[in-house]
Each structure stands twice: as C-alpha cells, then as structure tokens.
Amino acid sequence: xxxxxxxxxxxxxxxxxxxxxxxxxxxxxxxxxxxxxxxxxxxxxxxxxxxxxxxxxxxxxxxxxxxxxxxxxxxxxxxxxxxxxxxxxxxxxxxxxxxxxxxxxxxxxxxxxxxxxxxxxxxxxxxxxxxxxxxxxxxxxxxxxxxxxxxxxxxxxxxxxxxxxxxxxxxxxxxxxxxxxxxxxxxxxxxxxxxxxxxxxxxxxxxxx
Numbered sequence: 001x002x003x004x005x006x007x008x009x010x011x012x013x014x015x016x017x018x019x020x021x022x023x024x025x026x027x028x029x030x031x032x033x034x035x036x037x038x039x040x041x042x043x044x045x046x047x048x049x050x051x052x053x054x055x056x057x058x059x060x061x062x063x064x065x066x067x068x069x070x071x072x073x074x075x076x077x078x079x080x081x082x083x084x085x086x087x088x089x090x091x092x093x094x095x096x097x098x099x100x101x102x103x104x105x106x107x108x109x110x111x112x113x114x115x116x117x118x119x120x121x122x123x124x125x126x127x128x129x130x131x132x133x134x135x136x137x138x139x140x141x142x143x144x145x146x147x148x149x150x151x152x153x154x155x156x157x158x159x160x161x162x163x164x165x166x167x168x169x170x171x172x173x174x175x176x177x178x179x180x181x182x183x184x185x186x187x188x189x190x191x192x193x194x195x196x197x198x199x200x201x202x203x204x205x206x207x208x209x
Contacts, residue, residue, distance in 0.1 A: 044147075047140045047203060050097075051149030055199040058093040058101055098204045103153065105197030109178075109187035118143075119150070119200050126152040127195045138199075149201040155190045163190045 094101040104115040106123050115123055122139060129136040130152070138151035160169040162178065166188060170178075178185055190196060 041139065041141050042147075044140050047147055047149060048138060050099075050203065051138055051140065051151065051199070051201050054093070054097045054099055054101055054149075054201055055151060057097075058090060061093055062090065100202040100204075102200040103197055104200050105153075105187065107186040107189075108197075109182050109185045111184060113197070115197070115200075119198060122150045123152075123195060123198055126150075126198065130154065130193065130195060147203045149199070149203070151199045152195045153197045153199065155192055155194050155196050157192055159196065160190060160192065163187055163196060165189055 090101055090103075102113070104113050104119050106115050106120055108114050125139070126136065128134075136152075138149060141148050141150075155163060162170060162174055164170055166172075166175050170188065178188075187196065
C-alpha cells in the first residue's frame, strides 16, 4: 500500500505539468476556434509570465507537501493530503499570488475540478493543437475586465500510472485506492501526450492596472 502511494506521489510531483510551446503566430490568431463573443484574447507578456510562474510554483508546493505527508504518515497521510489539504494549499498559493488558482478538467477525478463552459472551450482548443501537432502558448484573455490565464496539463508516461487505462497502465492496488477515495472518478483512460485538464488562473483586479 505504501509503495503504491509513493508511486502516486512521485507521479504528482514530476508529471502532468503544464507544457506550453512556442506559438507560431499572434495570440489573436486563436479566434477561429474560440467564441470571442464571450471573451477577448489579448497578447500580454506580463500576464503570460505571471500565469506560468503561478502555475509552476503551485504545482511545486503541492508536490512538496504530498511527499512530506507520505514520508511522515505513510499511505494514511497521503490519503488525508489528497482529500483534505490539496485545496487549502492551492488556496494559500492563491493568497500568496493574489489570484484565483484552479486546476480543472473535462474529466475530473474530483467533481470540484469540473471545468466551466468557458474553460471547456480552452481544453478543446489545446486538445486540437496537440492532436494536430501544432505549436501553441498559454492563453491570456480579458473577460469583462477580468484577466484570465489558461495553460494545458498534458499527460506523459508517468501520468498513465494513475490516469491511464486500468490494468494496462494502472496497478490494481492504485485503482482500488482511487476507487475508494474518488468513487466518481472520470480521470482515467488517457494515453501519453493528451490534455488532461488546464490551469485556470484569474488575476486580482489590482494586478490588472
């Protein structure tokens, strides 16, 4: 059991990170796949770099604390962290960065991570880019005066240990743990280099000035 959770912790720390690539055109070129009646895409390097930093630093603190919980309390500590502390830690990083920080998906493991209608559009955008092997960058938008940042969370080989195909990629012990803790889990069946979700970050109005 402890070995299985060590595997999960390692996956969490080192995989499924956002992986932006260099875009081959202006941000506004994305309008052909996104409903611009709802949002206005902008090309702003300051918010682009802020978003990347916020996503990466939040991922780092989550991974660090998960490993600490596992080493201190074994599988029980890891379970408690995943179910009880991941959200508070994410919220604490949101306070540090003065922004709203979320990880959302069209196939969430936790129902609280269900993407909104607007976020689903961006998930589909990143899926299209990656499936077609096209270059892309994270997206920055102005939604009625609120600046939002979106970047993909893309699976790699390690991700498949808990997000791949049960029995083929996922160890039965890991599957049992996930079933016990997340009875409505949708976040399996992925292959390598697929979009599992996105970082969704909204900057505080004070940062928009």
